[in-house]
Amino acid sequence: METSNDKQLLIVGAGHAGSELAIAARNGGWSGGITLLWDETALPYHRPPLSKAYLAGKADAESLALRPRSSYDDAKVTLRPGARMQSIDRGNRRVTLADGTVLPYDKLALCTGGRPRPLACSGLPAGGAANLLYLRTLADAEGIRLRLVAGSRLVVIGGGYIGLEVAASARAIGAEVTLLEAQPRVLARVAGAEISAFYESVHRDAGVDLRTGVLVEAVEMAGDQIVTVLCAGGERVPADLVVAGLGMLVNVEAAQAAGIATEAGIPVDERACTADTDIVAAGDCTLQQSAHYARELRLESVPNALEQARAAAAWLCGKPKPAAGIPWFWSDQYDLKLQMAGLSQGHDRCILRGDPARRSFSAFYLQGNRLLAIDAVNRPAEFMLAKRLLGPGCVADPERLADETVPLKDLLAQA
Numbered sequence: 001m002e003t004s005n006d007k008q009l010l011i012v013g014a015g016h017a018g019s020e021l022a023i024a025a026r027n028g029g030w031s032g033g034i035t036l037l038w039d040e041t042a043l044p045y046h047r048p049p050l051s052k053a054y055l056a057g058k059a060d061a062e063s064l065a066l067r068p069r070s071s072y073d074d075a076k077v078t079l080r081p082g083a084r085m086q087s088i089d090r091g092n093r094r095v096t097l098a099d100g101t102v103l104p105y106d107k108l109a110l111c112t113g114g115r116p117r118p119l120a121c122s123g124l125p126a127g128g129a130a131n132l133l134y135l136r137t138l139a140d141a142e143g144i145r146l147r148l149v150a151g152s153r154l155v156v157i158g159g160g161y162i163g164l165e166v167a168a169s170a171r172a173i174g175a176e177v178t179l180l181e182a183q184p185r186v187l188a189r190v191a192g193a194e195i196s197a198f199y200e201s202v203h204r205d206a207g208v209d210l211r212t213g214v215l216v217e218a219v220e221m222a223g224d225q226i227v228t229v230l231c232a233g234g235e236r237v238p239a240d241l242v243v244a245g246l247g248m249l250v251n252v253e254a255a256q257a258a259g260i261a262t263e264a265g266i267p268v269d270e271r272a273c274t275a276d277t278d279i280v281a282a283g284d285c286t287l288q289q290s291a292h293y294a295r296e297l298r299l300e301s302v303p304n305a306l307e308q309a310r311a312a313a314a315w316l317c318g319k320p321k322p323a324a325g326i327p328w329f330w331s332d333q334y335d336l337k338l339q340m341a342g343l344s345q346g347h348d349r350c351i352l353r354g355d356p357a358r359r360s361f362s363a364f365y366l367q368g369n370r371l372l373a374i375d376a377v378n379r380p381a382e383f384m385l386a387k388r389l390l391g392p393g394c395v396a397d398p399e400r401l402a403d404e405t406v407p408l409k410d411l412l413a414q415a
């Protein structure tokens with residue numbers, strides 16, 4: 001790798017990935033210019049609290065900043081908020097913004113994340129509805145928080161993490177919540193059946209009218225507002241506010257037009273390099289080749305965004321690649337902290353340690369005696385230990401895993 005000297009690093013997108021990349025590149029020795037541009041106005045902020053503490057009114061916008069403005073000033077990072085990248089000219093190494101500004105680069109980092117997948121159903125006008133909201137940005141969360149009051153009837157469409165967290169925060173405010181999930185269970189894409197069953201019962205106990213296997217077919221409007229959500233089975237659910245949590249679409253249109261992405265994401269290697277050696281990419285917008293899982297993965301998590309950003313910065317600065325960790329994630333709902341490490345796909349058994357009824361247990365996902373993943377509910381110590389040991393050769397003793405009289409550290413090992 002050549003040294004950076006007066007070269008220009010242009011970073012597009014200032015979420016967890018872009019903000020981290022800017023600082024890590026400077027700390028790693030990038031001596032040229034660094035510009036961080038993004039199409040929101042707030043300083044880069046933590047997204048996870050948007051559906052948790054922020055929505056429940058327990059955190060304010062200032063407390064969400066990823067780092068103070070002085071950190072960017074100290075690292076001589078030029079900030080360009082409110083700037084939207086329109087296109088990439090790879091041949092001439094320059095980017096054009098929506099306002100027509102052309103910015104040259106020597107190295108480009110794409111950290112453009114994603115946007116909510118829109119609800120599609122009959123009766124919904126093409127422009128959406130005034131009371132149909134999504135949750136990705138601080139402005140989205142502000143919009144929901146303003147409308148969510150005690151007694152209001154909230155319909156959440158989608159029982160993934162964001163839908164469930166919105167439901168929990170809305171119950172804390174005193175809203176009446178109905179949650180509609182098309183799959184037979186919540187969290188079907190990301191967690192085992194045991195965890196789904198546990199969270200379904202927790203939400204029902206908290207007063208959420210949670211319905212699974214229910215397909216939203218249409219909405220009835222009054223003016224610009226949805227007043228009823230209609231389900232395929234004939235159920236009619238009255239609504240003051242509808243929040244759709246239907247997953248994410250990647251923001252890769254410019255990269256796609258430039259020939260380095262598909263609509264599924266920007267393919268990158270383990271150094272976060274794209275097919276163009278002048279362009280790296282990090283975070284939710286990427287499709288990464290994982291040596292550990294021997295397949296392409298798209299991970300939507302803060303730890304992944306940070307890890308890829310640090311790998312990209314190391315590559316740009318000619319430094320060794322930092323060690324890759326196991327994917328991990330967390331979710332806060334009510335008094336429950338769920339922490340997950342590893343990917344459970346392909347497990348042939350799930351062993352519970354602890355007691356769901358006491359709201360403290362871990363689910364261990366095994367293939368034979370190989371430990372693939374752990375989901376820990378209110379068990380931070382167990383999670384930390386398993387996360388540290390998880391890896392290609394981690395094996396567990398399935399017969400004794402459920403036995404809490406045996407310390408977990410005696411049951412996990414590297415084969």
Ligand SMILES: Cc1cc2nc3c(=O)[nH]c(=O)nc-3n(C[C@H](O)[C@H](O)[C@H](O)COP(=O)(O)OP(=O)(O)OC[C@H]3O[C@@H](n4cnc5c(N)ncnc54)[C@H](O)[C@@H]3O)c2cc1C
Pocket residue numbers: 012013014015016017018037038039040047048049050051083084085086111112113114135136137162251254282283284285299300301302303305328329330331332
């Ligand atoms: C409500 C919510 C709760 C979450 N909870 C958790 C959690 O508990 N744990 C966890 O690990 N993860 C959680 N996540 C996921 C996590 O927030 C994301 O994985 C993470 O933010 C990804 O960071 P990123 O930098 O890749 O993308 P983003 O944070 O999406 O940032 C993308 C940036 O790109 C900018 N941008 C996009 N297109 C353009 C363009 N054309 N021009 C200029 N700028 C552009 C955007 O303005 C933004 O600044 C949650 C996400 C949400 C929305």
